[in-house]
Amino acid sequence: MWIEKLTDGVLELDTPIGTRYVQPNLMERVYLIWTFRNFFSLPQQVLRPWECQLIDRLWRENKFVSLSAVGAPDRPVIGRVERRAPAPAEVVPIRKPVSAVNSAAAGQKREAASA
Numbered sequence: 001m002w003i004e005k006l007t008d009g010v011l012e013l014d015t016p017i018g019t020r021y022v023q024p025n026l027m028e029r030v031y032l033i034w035t036f037r038n039f040f041s042l043p044q045q046v047l048r049p050w051e052c053q054l055i056d057r058l059w060r061e062n063k064f065v066s067l068s069a070v071g072a073p074d075r076p077v078i079g080r081v082e083r084r085a086p087a088p089a090e091v092v093p094i095r096k097p098v099s100a101v102n103s104a105a106a107g108q109k110r111e112a113a114s115a
Helices: 002-008 026-035 049-060 098-114
Strands: 010-015 018-022 041-043 077-082
Touching (some): 010 049
Parallel strands (some): 010 077, 041 077
């Protein structure tokens, strides 16, 4: 199976507009086979910087292929890159320091005791 991936494999990209396939050259396929040796699908956030650069370059060069146009519906897929939007950061409200809360409570107790 890895021979088919090496000779004619494509990379599957999960995009907001749907699945796209890119056709890397032989050396790029070797790198990608090594990257996806243990996993079929990886999120882009876990890839190394040089792997992200390779995928971005393939994206920019428009090396997209259509599996139906090629005529081989079972063309080997080297791997799948999930391009997800980063999750929004959770906004946590600022809390008062514990010592300020304790000293304010102690001051209220003193005022109530003196009254």
